[in-house]
Amino acid sequence: MVELDEQGRRFPHPFTSILYFIGGFPLSLVSFIVTITLLSVGVGTVIIWVGVPTLIGGVCAARAFGNAHRAWTRKLLGADLPSVRVLDRGGEESVLRQWRGLLTDARTWRDIMFLFVQLPLSVFGFGLAVASIPLVPLALWITPRYAWLHAQLTRSMLGPDRAADLSAKAERLQASRARGVDAAEAERRRIERDLHDGAQQRLVAVAMGLGRAKGKLDADPDLARALIDEAHADAKLAVAELRDLARGIYPAVLGDRGLDAALSSLAAKCPVPVEVTVTVDPRPPAAVESTAYFIVGESLTNIAKHANASAVTVKVWRHERATGDQVVVEITDDGDGGAALRPGGGLSGLADRAATIDGVMTVVSPIGGPTVIRADLPCVW
DSSP: OEEEOTTOOEEEOHHHHHHHHHHHHHHHHHHHHHHHHHHHHHHHTTTSTTHHHHHHHHHHHHHHHHHHHHHHHHHHHOOOOOOOOOOOTTSSSOHHHHHHHHHTOHHHHHHHHHHHHHHHHHHHHHHHHHHHTTOHHHHHHHHHHHHHHHHHHHHHHHSOOHHHHHHHHHHHHHHHHHHHHHHHHHHHHHHHHHIIIIIHHHHHHHHHHHHHHHHHTTTOHHHHHHHHHHHHHHHHHHHHHHHHHHHHHSOHHHHHHOHHHHHHHHHHHOSSOEEEEEEOOSOOOHHHHHHHHHHHHHHHHHIIIIIOOSOEEEEEEEEOOTTOOEEEEEEEEOSOOOOOOOTTSHHHHHHHHHHTTTOEEEEEOOTTOOEEEEEEEESOO
16 A cells, blocks of 8 residues: 655555564664674785685675565555675686675675665664654654655665666667677578579579460370469469469468467467467557567477477466566477477577567476477567
8 A cells, every 4th residue: 555645755654654663673783783894804914815705795695685675665555676796606706706706796786885874774664663653643754755756766776777777678678689680691591592492483484485375386285285274273373482482471361360369379380289369458569469470480390390299378468567568478389398499490480589589588488398488578678
């Protein structure tokens, strides 16, 4: 439950605010004492070997307690504060190298600074919460507003580094655009190859057959008629190949009737039984629909060829997020498993196609199955 003021600010419930300050005080006290003690002892003994692990412990404690404050503020006040990494015990990097990375990370120093600032603020908040219990008007008005201010401070100090996030997003977009260009070039080469090896050869045969028929029209009408019939058959095959090629670029049923009908058409052609559920209203952009269509189509083809599956489930739904709606595509089969995103493989090509619209594709496929292929496709990019 939240309270809105005339500026539209969302204040937490008084009871939640009181609980936040009462529970946050011991957390602030312990985190301050432990972190500052470890850092002080580590700095004081850094000239001997004992100081190094103590400093490592102090920096890790600051990050861990920072995550605890993030989780507490997120749980009670609803602030958007995702936790950040401390140390990966099973990571490829050594502990010393990871600690060096923490030491040079600006968020670590923001965590330490927050612990300094947090203690006096939490003492005041604890006193305010305890004093407001017998004074109901004070609890109803002052405590939620102070909790709101506290949440803003916590978000500003422990929230994501906006500059780092923008830099990472720019790098991610640059990589996805490069993969998109590669995927588009591969698609162009495929279309060119299909045209050269298929419809173009048919049309050349049609032209040659009609030329021969023209030369035989007066001298041998029966042969000319046979040549014309052969050219007519080749022309129909060329039209069919061109239609299939156009369907591979963008199927007509997808543009006319949407994802539900298009995916149902794919499922009907698959030799493995497929259950399709699509709930994406309103219709997403055409780029999202075509990406979802080809991900499902290629996945069903791979399942039919390699998975040895007896049943497939295709689910497509719209997922609302604060950053914008997404269309989620999930294909599950009960086959042998073992699928992976390998460089140059078919699944990697699908991931590249998803990346062209800033989508992300994941594959979970343990040996023995089941296999789950999921693509999160943003509707705005």
